[in-house]
Amino acid sequence: MPHPTVSIADLSRHLDQTVSLQGWVEALRSSGKVAFLLLRDGTGSCQCVIEARTEPAFTAVAGLHQEGSLRLTGRARPDDRAPGGVEIAVETIEVVQSAEGYPIARKAHGVDFLLQHRHLWLRSARQTAIARIRHTVISAIRGYFDDLGFTLVDTPILAPGAAEGAGTLFTVDYFGEPVYLAQTGQLYLEAAAQALGKVYCFGPTFRAEKSKTRRHLAEFWMVEPEVAWADLPDLEALAEGLICRVVERVLGGHRADLDRLGRDPAPLEAIRAPFPRVTYTEAVEILRSPETRATLEAEQARDLAAVEALRKEIAGLDSQLGQATKAWKQEKLGQEIQAAQERLRELEMAVENRPGHMEDAAAFAWGRDLGGDEETILSRRFDRPLVITRYPKAAKAFYMKSDPENPRVALNLDILAPEGYGEIVGGSVREDDLAALEARMAEEGMDPAPYQWYLDLRRYGSVPHGGFGLGVERTVAWICGLRHIRETIAFPRFMGRLYP
RNA sequence: UCCGGCGUAGCUCAAUGGUAGAGCGGGUGGCUGUUAACCACUAGGUUGUAGGUUCGAAUCCUACCGCCGGAGCCA
Known part of the structure; x- marks a missing residue:
């Protein structure tokens, strides 16, 4: 076969040439005189026209169904009637597999049915658009940290204990010992930061929370940078730059995908540094204010x-x-x-x-953690991600450092995505003083024995440091404007879903 | 765990106490430069499960199962 095999994305460079394509049937209309086959190959879609006099191709196409696989050869030519402006005048077709009885139709389906057929649903124009954007989000994240001189350090997925609440972890049998699927790599990353300065980990994390909402998954991906010598403003700037970089890369390369998802790019174009910053205490004042009312x-x-x-x-x-x-x-x-x-x-x-x-907002008491409703109220008041810092110490994890100017609050930050998508970043400056950390662990009733290695980090060359985690799926859901986080990952895991 | 909603054909849904239907998808035939094509014919059902009320239940009642959304918790 002398004709080059090309991808649909490259087709415009082969106008008026005879080429071969290979892919799947996205849609098919056939008749007595002419058949129209919309072929997709993962890089795009192209209308292929088969006329009745082109045999045996015309007979072969009648045996195809939606998502049938095939190779075809024909001439690429511009035509205004074709979606995309280019079509193939087919000369030969080789049906590889007919796909009779493909279960997903080109029409609306229920969520449960689609998730039950997730392995096939992935092929749809909408799902492939999300997958491509997710890829760019991830590569933008890696590029951002790599460009800043960070070193990737992979942290263990099997972890001996809980860094935070133990009720939210999955238990695994480890040679007869119960261990847990990690919900963060942070503690290990703190050790790596003292070795390499600026590090990050990027992997799956696990939460056994019995949350059945459109914002939650049991298995999700999180990037966690950890930086030696960093203070809170450093972390704010790092997270701000990260989010800007990710949004910029998606806008730069995925206009068509965003359009396919029905996502208005205007709110994303507004995402620029500096982000609004408030302290928790200011957030409480905002909640109670007449302006919020x-x-x-x-x-x-x-x-x-x-x-x-x-x-x-x-x-x-x-x-x-x-x-x-x-x-x-x-x-x-x-x-x-x-x-x-x-x-x-x-x-x-x-x-x-x-x-x-x-009423809740007006009566919000200092010291309570911000709930979903409060987050929504606050983030709606800004058109950019909102950075909230210095939460009450009591509501936060043991490893967070207190604000020396106000010991009631922690040097932490959360970032809320706009448009009601919720928290996408959470992080803090870590407690670097041995005595203070031990005291805090005692307060929480924690057994220090398994944490001796972690306390060693404070015994030997302790420095100010901190980091944060950014949730990939929530970020993708926000950027794509998705109603549901379950579409952001190829095979979502959440309560009640283990198939496929 | 709690609160609310929904389970009818492969899929999306009608039928509100009286003979279970439509569209899509499947099959057959026809036809057209088609855009979720169109026209005709056709196959397809233990109405989630179990019990109850009734002359009669998809429909009303009870329990269970499954799914969805929200709260809590979080990224």
Whole structure:
């Protein structure tokens, strides 16, 4: 076969040439005189035209189904009627496998069905767009730290004990001993930071929390930098630069993918340093402030108007439904109505809950940890990620260093993604003084014996240091504008889901 | 663990106490430079499970199972 095999992404460089493509059937329409095969190969999609006089190709295409695999050869030519502007005039087809009975149709499906067929769902245009963006997010993260002179250090996944709450860990049998799947590499990374200065780890982490929400997974990926000699402003700047770099790389290379996901790029274009920074104490004041009350009242008014608008929209769709003649158009309208009703339910719930949120916010007591509702209220007041620092010490982990200017608070930071996507970064300056750390561990009732190696880090050349973790899936969900975190990873693991 | 919602054809959904249906997908035939093509025909069901009420249950009641969302907790 003298013709070059090319990928669809490269097709525009082969106009008016005869080329071979190999891939899968994305869509197929065939008839007495002509067949249209939308071929996808992982790099893109291309319409391939098979005319009835082109035998045996025309007969062969009749045996194909959605997601059937094939090789074909034909001439690449520009045509305005083809999606993408280029199509293949097919000369020969080799069906590799017909894919009869492919279960996922080109229509709406329920989430559970799609997750049960996740191994096939991955092929869809939407899922491949997310996968490509996730890849860029990860490579941008690695590039950012590599460019800054960080060294990657892989930390163990099998860990002897809990760094934080032990109830949230998965237990594994380790030669007869119970050990846990790591929920962070941090403690090990602190050791590495004293060896190499600037380090990061990047791997899967595990939480056995029985959370069934669209923000939670039992297995997710987290990047954790740890920096010797760093203070809190250093960490804020490091995290800020990281998020900017990631957003910039996605915007730079994935306009078409974002468009395919229906993601408005405008909120992402607004992501620039400096991010707004508040302390926990200021956040509490913001929550209690009349301005927040006014913002919430404005949101309430806006949502009430949106509820009215949606009701009208649904009524309009209903009347269209009455007039629609084609059955499949009725079906499509019916699905639009359902989607609108779902949005309506969400809005109505927001409207119903808001008075309670307003009361909670107005009465928020210093010392409580910020809950999801408070985070949402705070992040909605800014168009960029919000950096919140210096939480009450009591609400935070034992290894966090106290603020020397106010021992009631820790030198920590959380970063909330905009648009209600929640916490994407959590980190702190670590307690580097041996006596203070031992005292804090005693307060928590921790047995110091298994932590002797960790305490050694304070005995031998202890320095100020700190780090943070950034959750990949939440970041991808935010950047892609996804309703659900489960789409951000190829094979999600969460309560009740182990297949496929 | 708690609160709320939902389980009907392979899929998405109708049927609100009285003969279980439609679209998509599958199959057969026709037809068209098609864009979720179109037209005709066709196959496809223990209405999640178990019990109860009733002349009669997809529909009402009870329990269980499964799924979804939220709270708590977190990235």
